[in-house]
Amino acid sequence: METINILFELFPYAIMGSIAAGVICSFLGVFVVSQRVVFLGAALTQTAIAGVAFAFLHLINLENTITSIFGIEVNEESFLHHFEHTFFSLLFTAAAVLIFSQSYRQKFITKDSLLGIIFVIAIALRIIFIQKSPIAEVAEIESILKGDILFIGAQEFYTLLTILIIIFLIFSLFSKQLRFVTFDSDTAAAHGINDRLWLVIFYLTVGIGISLTTRFVGDVFTFAFLILPASVAILIAKRIISVFIYSIIIGSIVPPLAIYIAFELDISSGPTAVVLVFLLFITVFSYKKLRA
């Protein structure tokens, strides 16, 4: 109990932020896993990191650009001052999503190949950007790029919360279209639904979620929580709504639990969360396998 009190006192936003990040990933993960585009998660996490690394080059001064276009004064306390890394992370991810959407209904390249190309190019660019960054040591930038649950502050938490609400809104308002095109895009198109447009909206939403969670909690946490909670939920749920409920419950409970265990054992919270959710997966998977 004492540890819990200390944690709430020291890291209130980290705890709430980890829940928000866990819910974002586990919710989006249901679509990613069911669409069989798991590697999209890996490619987009690396693309998001490449975007943040690009920001360290300071080739484009976003603050000055915003000031000159909109006449807004950006001070050091404002959200926009800290927005640069997130902006480039989002920009890179959106570009990757648009490139990926070109794999749709054409025979020149498979989805897997295109995701593989995006994945390796993102890693290569990240390395080059970091090497050419004028401001800090490579190791220091790498640690910033990777994110850390415990570094989530008020601003990061509110950003994650906003994105979570936006994602829920998009998927609630357009659930019919997204459900149909992710289930059977050919028939959706035959029935007059613009499947290509809806798939791009779907992938862009996934990209925004991945980009921000990667920025704040790291690529390993993001990728793991995209796959594992949804995979557990699919194993145990009997109805479609239950898949989302189970996945979100796992995504919201495991991260704060991981922070507690990591604090007690003096280990990193992100990897602890990943191991915990993996243990849950392997337990459920083994149980299902034995029963079958």
Place this chain on the structure above:
Amino acid sequence: MVKDKNNTLIRFKDVSIGYGNKTIHKDINIEIEQNDFIGLVGPNGSGKTTFLKTLLGNIKPLSGIIEKKVVNCGYVPQRDTVQPLLPYSVHDVVMMGRYSLMGLFKLPSAKDEKIVDESLQKVGISELRNLNYNSLSGGQRQRTLIARALAVEPSVLILDEPTNGMDTPSHYSLLNLISELHAKSNLTVLLVSHLLSDVANLVKKLILFETGRFQSGTIEEMLSEKNLGQTYSANIEVKKINGEYHITSSHNE
């Protein structure tokens, strides 16, 4: 749009179909009329699915014009292309047929629910309503996909290889269902198959696809021994016994 008052629902005028620079069939001139029952037959890779996708507007014709009356097309894809990981119920799947007819933000209404129930009833799977789609047999899945197409309240029902990979009883049961749907509802039906024997005794018109060759006509015109012999490069024998076509072949040396 077709503005004439005849029964033509869809008209292809000098249409070429294919992907990119590759033309699969050219100079297609056909009319699909109300209450037609048309079989689209040809071996795998002969362009049947490309033709269907062009007809449905999923891909654009390379040239020519496709005129359509305002018709709802109910599409039944090949069953193997729909293999969800998520536990959608039969009701969930059939309700998808209503999605394109609802408003952008609207939820299913009582009318939508009624139409879904009627569609399930028409294909004889009302009792499967709440079951998981993944738990169904091949025949039951196919009926679910047909129910979804019927939920569109279509003027034209298009089925892509609906009996593929089915056991014999399910195969004939499904063909009977399609025939019944056509007869009872005056539904225009386009049935794709790679087996001529599948559709010969079912449909009124045939479209035959061969690599680079496309021909269409009434069943009597298309099933002449001479025509089939030329199309399939084989000695084809066509007999009509008790009103049913029996087609046998032996390939030319």
